[in-house]
Amino acid sequence: MQVSLSVAHPWHGVSPGDEAPRLVTVFVEIVPQDTLKYEVDKTSGLLKIDRPQLYSSLCPMPYGFIPRTYCGRRTAELAAREGTRVDRGDGDPLDICILAEPIISRSGILMEARPVGGLRLVDGGEADDKIIAVMRGDSVFESLQDVSEMPSALLDRLRHYFLTYKQIPGSGPRKIEIAGVYGAPAAHEVIRASMEDYRETFTTS
Secondary structure, three states, rough: OOOOOOOOOOOOOOOOOOOOOOOOEEEEEOOOOOEEEEEEEEOOEEEEEEEEEOOOOOOOEEEEEEEOOOHHHHHHHOOOOHOOOEEEEEEOOOOOOOOOOOOOOOOOOEEEEEEEEEEEEEEEEOOOOOOEEEOOOOOOOOOOOOOOOHHHHHHHHHHHHHHOOOOOOOOOOOEEEEEEEEEEHHHHHHHHHHHHHHHHOOOOO
C-alpha cells in the first residue's frame, strides 16, 4: 500500500464517498461546543476562525461540508425549480449537519453520514442548502430514514440556528430565508447537482 506523506486538502483532496449521495464523507468544521465559527481556508485547506459566535445561538449538531461539492449553477437551478427565488449558488462546498448521539468534541475530522433530508436555505439571494444526515452506525439515529422522522425539537433548533446565526440586533431585515424542508430523495438530488457543479467548476480536461 502506498502511503501519502502530505495532508489532503479536505475540499479538493478527499472523495465524497464511493456510495454518494446515499452515504457521504463529511469534513466537520464546527461542533456544538464551539463558541467560534470555524471554516476551511479555501487556499490552504486548514481550519480558520471565521468569526466569534457573538450571540447565544450555537450550532446544535456537528456541521461541515461534503468534499468535492460546489453550490453553483445546478444547485441554484434546483432551488429555483421549487419556486425559490435565487440568483446563484453561494460558491462554497455543500453544507451538511450531522445527527449523532455521541458527543463529538472536536472539528477538523472526517466521518461518514447518511443524508435524510435538508433545508432549502437562501442567504442574500444565494442558494445555501443545508443537508441533514445521520452519522453512520449511530446507535440512536441509525433507524431514521427521512427528515420527516426526525424529532421536531431538533429540527426547530436547527432552523432557529440558521435563521439567527448571522443576525445582528438592529441590522435591519433578515437576509436569510428557509424556503422549505425536504426529504431524503431531494437531498440526494441536491448532492448530485453539487457534485456536478464541482466537476464543471474545478475539473479541467
